[in-house]
Structures are given as C-alpha cells and as structure tokens.
Amino acid sequence: MADPSAGDGLRPPRPTLAEVRAVAQPPEVLARGNAEHWTGDLYLRRLSPYLTRVLIPTRLSANGVTALMMVAGWAAAGALLVPGLPGAVLGALLAQLQMLLDCSDGEVARWKGLSGPVGIFLDKVGHYTVEAAIALALGWRAAGLVGGAEQDPAQWFGYAFAGAVLATFLVLNKALNEMVHASRAAVGLGPLPDTAAARAVPARTVLGTLRRAARLLPVHRMFHSIEMTLVTVAVALVGVLLGEELAAARVQVVAMAVLVVPVTVGHASAILASGRLRREGRS
Template identity: 40%
Template structure:
C-alpha cells in the first residue's frame, strides 16, 4: 500500500482532538513533541513495526533512563534526560501509529499505562541511588518511597475507572474531574493545580530538574542538590498522594 502525503497522514494519525486533550496531553507534547513525532511516526508506518512494539520500546527507554540516572556525573544525568525525551517521543508515536493503522487495542492502552508507571518509578529509584553514599542508605529508601508514591498517585486515577466499570458506569469524563461537591475544595484544587508542584515526580520534569541538580553538584563537589531533590520528591509524592485521593473522593468522578 502506498503511503499518503504527510498532510493526509497527519489528518489520520494526529487529529485535532489529540491536541485538544488538555488534561490528557503532556505540556511538552503540546509545545514541541507532537510537531516532531508525526515525522517519526510517518517513517515508522513504512516499517513492519506495530504500535504495541513502539510502546515496548517506550517502556525500555523509560526504565533505562532510571538505570542511567543512578550513575554518577553530569553525562549520566544528561543521558537520562535524553532517554526520557525519546520515551516521550515514542509515547506520542505509538498512538499515532495505532490510529493510522487501525490497530488500536485495549492491550495497547494497558501497555501505555504500564510504561508510565515504570518510567516514573525507575527515574525516582535511580535518583535515590544517585544521591546515595553507600547502597543502600536513607536516600535509596527515599527514592523507593517516592517511586511508590508516584505509582499510587497514578493508581488512584486509574482505579476511578475500575470502580465505575465494576458499578456498570462508563469511564469518568474530564469535566467530572473538575466538579466538586464543595466550592472550597474546588478552589483549593485550582490553587494546587496552579502551583504544579506535583510535576516534580513526573518523568519529563524530573529528568530535567535532575540534570540541573547534577550540574550544580558538579560545582559543589558533592551531590548536595541531588540529595535535597530526593527529599523533595519523597515529600511531594506523599502529599500529592493524599491530596489526590481527597480530590477524587470529593469530586463527582465516583458518582
């Protein structure tokens, strides 16, 4: 089968609805990655690779970023940040390829979610090892604790649809996430969302902050900034885990 023009390919693989998903699309995807991913997907569509195989490569890049981040030095931090960018690129391309080929599947959605779990957990664990003087020490433990918190935050979101499905309801809409029974809680959620502190434990942001910390540590001669970053990630993960749970229970997503 001959390939369509890039414009026609974009219309199928990257419809406007994809970029309109403000809550489901990462800011880096909206800002620049979707502009790049369509060219990569266009090239991948000429090969036998499947969307799920692209997702598998995405998972490998995410986990490998955590392994690389555990190594000392600025070069390792830069390598981890670069791997996360490739991870984000493949995260965009797998869905685009699935839409173009018609190979969308529940397994693909599942693997995509698993990939996000693995990447964020691996990066936080790698950061904990990076900050450690000996393996294991308290920074290692905090890295694992932050990873557990990040996983539980994602699980809290995903379990909303599990609970609704088991109750015979359709998946929650984006609008229901912003609807609260209390105006005070709605205002508090808007303030928390505006501060965006939760992004510290997300893969793209964390990889960039870890790179900045590595550069600062190079000048200081010891991983002082990285150690504070591990502590901050553990605190943010714990606080966000509690706030996110309260937000879900107080919203209309479970009604």
C-alpha cells in the same frame, strides 16, 4: 499474513507528513485535556509525525513502538545511575525520546487501524514501570552506589529507601486514576469524560482553594518522567557549581519523597470531592 508495512489497502504505505497528521492526529486526540502531556502540546506532537512517517512503512506494529517507548524510559532510569551532570543530561534526553515514542505509538495505531486494549495495557505498564524505575534510580543516585565514593551502609540505605518511598507513592498516585475507572465500571457507570468539568472540585471549599493554589505552584507536575529528569538536570547543575553533586542529589530525592505524600493525599481527596465517583444526579 498481510504485510503490516503495506497499510490497510486504503492508505499509502509511505505517506506524506500532511497525510500522517490528517489521520494520526485527529482533532479529538489533540483536544484531550487530561491525557496530553504539556510537552505534547508544546513540541512533541509537532515532531512525532516525522518519526511516525518513518515507522509506518516498517514491520513494527503500534505495540512494538510502545515496547520501544518502555525501553527508552527504562534506559533513562539507568542513565541516572551515572553520577553527575552527564548521567542527568542523558536521562533527560532519553525521557524526551520516551515521550516522543509515546506520541508515535498511538499515531502508528491510528494509521494502521491497530488500536486495541492490548496497546492501552502496554502503554500503562510502560508509564508505571518507567516512572517507578526513575524514582528508584534517583534513590540509588543519591546513595552514591554507582561510580561514587565508598559509602557507609547505614547512610546509603536511607537514600535508597527514600527513592523506594518516592516510587511507591508515584505508583499509588497514578493508580488512583485507574481506581476511579474501575470503581465506576463496578457499579455500571460509563467512562469518565476527559473534561475539566468532570474533574472539577467545588470552588468554595478548602480543597478547592488548595487546588487553585496548586495551579500557581504546580508541584504535583514534578512527578512524571520528563519533569523528574529535568529537575535532576537542574539539581546536578547546581551540584556542579557548588562542588557538592552528591549532596545535591540527596537533597533532591529526600525533598521529592516528602512532597509526593501530600500530593498523593491531595489527589485522593480531590477525587472524593469531585463528581467522578457519583452517580449522575446524586450527591
């Protein structure tokens, strides 16, 4: 079997940063409007070639990098079980590492010519499980079950349950996009273009007005691994300043469990109101 660290015979096994960027970050990847997280545009895509350059000469496949991404995300959720600001900061740092590895797995795949459905499947499993695990961890954090004071079972169960509700709606919200692709495929429609026009909601409707308002106050963006951990850092810091760390964590998980419900309903409504589930030329 060929050594996967040796490249494909056409590319050097130890490339320069410029070579990594040219092959692993083509314009069509950087231009993806809905697939790229804002941290990718802001800084992670600037940092990922350095990590990718280190990973390319190793025997680690792109799927192996995806596995590391999962581990980093699960570790972020585990870190949130540590009470107070230290656990929140560690969780946020690990979530950043998760997203950095998420950039690099695709770059390694493009460099080594190893892209395929298995990698896409693993990537989706990683994001679904990581974000659900972080939500569950926020519930346990609010319950004070790890490193906290002795809690009344009836009290801590409610906060743990709020974390479970948050996790359930997070997974449902993410699955709505997969349902669109599955529904289109079931009736013979092609892949949905990753463009703003394909996701547009009619402007002169109540839903269109709400969508514009959401751009000014993008609450829906809170429900991703990086955002959830950054919010947790901010909440933990407020808790430290007020001397009410556990109370702050409880307000956070309850508020998020409440907010995720209208966000999910709004997402489903936006899909139905857009042209994503319609045949071309039909209303």
